Amino acid sequence: MSNVGTSKGVLEIAKFGLYVAIPIVLMYTFANNSKNIKKFMGNRSYIVYPPEAPRPPSPEEMREMARELARKNNSR
Numbered sequence: 001m002s003n004v005g006t007s008k009g010v011l012e013i014a015k016f017g018l019y020v021a022i023p024i025v026l027m028y029t030f031a032n033n034s035k036n037i038k039k040f041m042g043n044r045s046y047i048v049y050p051p052e053a054p055r056p057p058s059p060e061e062m063r064e065m066a067r068e069l070a071r072k073n074n075s076r
């Protein structure tokens with residue numbers, strides 16, 4: 001095996017090590033500081049709920065409304 005083949009293997013291993021190490025190091029340095037997380041999470045509203053609509057009538061109220069409608073229809 002030639003010397004060039006071995007150096008390419010070492011280069012590939014070094015590149016892979018950097019590709020794995022850089023995100024881990026950045027994540028650790030960013031997430032280790034709680035001020036960074038609070039600043040990042042505070043600037044974004046991830047869930048925005050719509051305003052609450054009026055609640056539907058309860059089952060008892062629905063029954064009473066149905067009785068009133070039936071009385072109106074029967075009285076005609």
